[in-house]
Amino acid sequence: MLDSPGGPPTGMCHVGQRSQSIILDGEPPSRKEVGHGMARSTSRFPPRPLRRLLIAWAMSAATATEVESRATELLAAAVNSISPNDAARHVAALADDAFEGREGGSRGGRAAAAYIIEQIETLGFEPAGDGGSYLQSFGAGHRNILAMLPGSDPELAREIVIVGAHYDHVGYGKAGNSFGPFGFVHNGADDNASGVAGVIEVMESLVLLGERPRRTILVAFWDGEEQGLLGSRHFVRVRPAAVAGRPIAFCLNLDMIGRLRNERLIVYGARTGVELRSAIVAANNAPGTGASLDLSFDWDVLEDSDHHPFIMGRIPTMMLHTGLHDQYHRPSDDVNLVNFVGIAPVVRLTLALAVGMADAPQRPVFRAAALAESNATKRRLETRPPGGSSRGRWGIVTRPDPGEPAAPLVVNVAHGSPAQVGGLRAGDRLVAVDGHTFGDQTGMVALLTAAGDECRVEVERRGRLVELEFRAGGR
Numbered sequence: 001m002l003d004s005p006g007g008p009p010t011g012m013c014h015v016g017q018r019s020q021s022i023i024l025d026g027e028p029p030s031r032k033e034v035g036h037g038m039a040r041s042t043s044r045f046p047p048r049p050l051r052r053l054l055i056a057w058a059m060s061a062a063t064a065t066e067v068e069s070r071a072t073e074l075l076a077a078a079v080n081s082i083s084p085n086d087a088a089r090h091v092a093a094l095a096d097d098a099f100e101g102r103e104g105g106s107r108g109g110r111a112a113a114a115y116i117i118e119q120i121e122t123l124g125f126e127p128a129g130d131g132g133s134y135l136q137s138f139g140a141g142h143r144n145i146l147a148m149l150p151g152s153d154p155e156l157a158r159e160i161v162i163v164g165a166h167y168d169h170v171g172y173g174k175a176g177n178s179f180g181p182f183g184f185v186h187n188g189a190d191d192n193a194s195g196v197a198g199v200i201e202v203m204e205s206l207v208l209l210g211e212r213p214r215r216t217i218l219v220a221f222w223d224g225e226e227q228g229l230l231g232s233r234h235f236v237r238v239r240p241a242a243v244a245g246r247p248i249a250f251c252l253n254l255d256m257i258g259r260l261r262n263e264r265l266i267v268y269g270a271r272t273g274v275e276l277r278s279a280i281v282a283a284n285n286a287p288g289t290g291a292s293l294d295l296s297f298d299w300d301v302l303e304d305s306d307h308h309p310f311i312m313g314r315i316p317t318m319m320l321h322t323g324l325h326d327q328y329h330r331p332s333d334d335v336n337l338v339n340f341v342g343i344a345p346v347v348r349l350t351l352a353l354a355v356g357m358a359d360a361p362q363r364p365v366f367r368a369a370a371l372a373e374s375n376a377t378k379r380r381l382e383t384r385p386p387g388g389s390s391r392g393r394w395g396i397v398t399r400p401d402p403g404e405p406a407a408p409l410v411v412n413v414a415h416g417s418p419a420q421v422g423g424l425r426a427g428d429r430l431v432a433v434d435g436h437t438f439g440d441q442t443g444m445v446a447l448l449t450a451a452g453d454e455c456r457v458e459v460e461r462r463g464r465l466v467e468l469e470f471r472a473g474g475r
């Protein structure tokens, strides 16, 4: 992760929409008025296979087909290959003093690159760098490392899903890049040997999938991140022949995933594509393989890691991060403090998300509005605006979210209402009613209105799916 970022976007905190209306769930009509047709989701994301699995799970697997159970089996085999021991081995290798802090363009950086390429060759990924090699050279002896798993779909294979992490760190540390003490090897075990280990683990799992994902998966190990996002910036500008001119459907950046605490994972960039949040939630909750982490969505778009150049390139992009700590950019960011057990669920989530994105029928639509959104926007949206009141049977006030049309945001729950008694909270997002997903808030309202005296509701709460039951009349 890059210290001293360029600073947050100034003075912008709009969601890119005019003022959003509050919708109140209505009185119950006769049940005949609402057909089942409207329960069908019209949204193109999250990735359909994962979403199907998710829905199957929500319906007690009653509708799971053979295809889906096979997919689950294969994914489970791949997921089972992800182990804390493997992560520990890679982090320990990369954070060894022998690599002298892996500064971009240095001999230690080159040695670290050799280690990474050795792993790639063992796994049989194809070169995606310059002239049939794994390297993309640029700048003052800098090298990105690029490898790919070609997609299985004749059409979609042209499109690319990127999973990347920077492998450089700050070398021996100096005033501009370290909080000191200077002159000692900065091993960067968390920043970002952890992310590199995560990408290598994802590669190992992809090989075990049995069936290759439909889109091409490009794994990228960026150089020069600590010197100003040099490697990712270069790649966005200039792409090697193997991947030049091909659409990038989605990019995922792992930066500092080695300090998971209280299962909390910070997710950046989920607003940069329509329904990216739904996609990562589906991956997080996939039956059997889900990481079930506590996802903390951060809406600020900062120039502090390799996700940023991709977002500026109008590519839907997310970054996963387990948070800063006292050893950040100091020699003490070392192997002994890494939570290896905690890397495994982050890698599981990365795998499920990458495969889901690679298999989805449509690629996500970039949201330029995300650039004008921030955590301040988030706070404002999640708070009940003045003048709003709730009524109706369940006592729920939601607002539509253009970034997540199929997951309206709960902004208020009336005191003593069936929804409150049932456990609904402001900040939750409704994703299904009585087992049916919906395309937008109107569909949600129709389902809530049509429901009987008892209503089963699926909500997303900090990345986890929770099932609640409402009883009309508060019984």
Ligand SMILES: [Zn+2]
Residues within 6 Å of the ligand: 001, 002, 003, 191, 226, 329
């Ligand atoms: Zn850093």
